Amino acid sequence: MSEGRLVIGTKRYSSWSLRGWLPVRLAGLSVSEEVIPLRQPDSSVRIAHASPNAKVPFLEHRTVKVWDSLAIAEYCAELKPELWPENRDARAMARSISAEMHSGFQGVRSAMPMNLGRIQRPLKEPLSEAVTKDIARIDSIWAEARHRFGGEGAYLFGHSFTNADVAFAPIVARFLSYEVDVSDVSRAYIEAVRRHPLVERWYEEAEGEPREWLVDAFETIE
Ligand SMILES: N[C@@H](CCC(=O)N[C@@H](CS)C(=O)NCC(=O)O)C(=O)O
Incomplete structure (x- = not known):
């Protein structure tokens, strides 16, 4: 029986929704999903009706x-509790990089909106300094977490897909879509996240969304 609901936006585009959906599914909460298509004439009204913020x-x-x-x-x-690493040092870093993701990386966010239907198609314009800086910082965060805490596992803090991996999952999607060049460590990490069963499921469900939900502004970025 459903114990509540999770309200999210179009799976193809909504990076914040992916960051809410993954922990809910990883924690096994029994909640139904209500998907409100973004950027439609009634989207804002529907979202305001459904969600406090x-x-x-x-x-x-x-x-x-x-x-x-x-x-x-x-x-x-x-x-x-396994959604954060058990080790306090690792947990502190996991929380720090999740918060850093949450409040930063405006360069990547605005130049490369998440679009799961965009496959390995780099931007035509040269990358701006802000975007290049964000990419370098993300690459170094991933390398540091993998080096210090990844061990034999495939994720940032080892075998378990934690909330830190959740925070960066939409970045993984963007780097794949826009074919961003990263270090070997980051490339292996990107592959691991993309292959996670829940990430696979989100991509499949995004693929199944109605064509009427496509947003020109996101589909025509060159
Ligand atoms: N900081 C928020 C950001 C949420 C957010 O900006 N969501 C967007 C969609 S990705 C939204 O609901 N926009 C309102 C609208 O489209 O009317 C979070 O982490 O949940």
């Missing part, structure tokens, strides 16, 4: 309401 994702679990993807990730980690 007029944004997606929004989670209602039992009687608890949680909005903002980072708060949802924390809520899910209370129910499934």
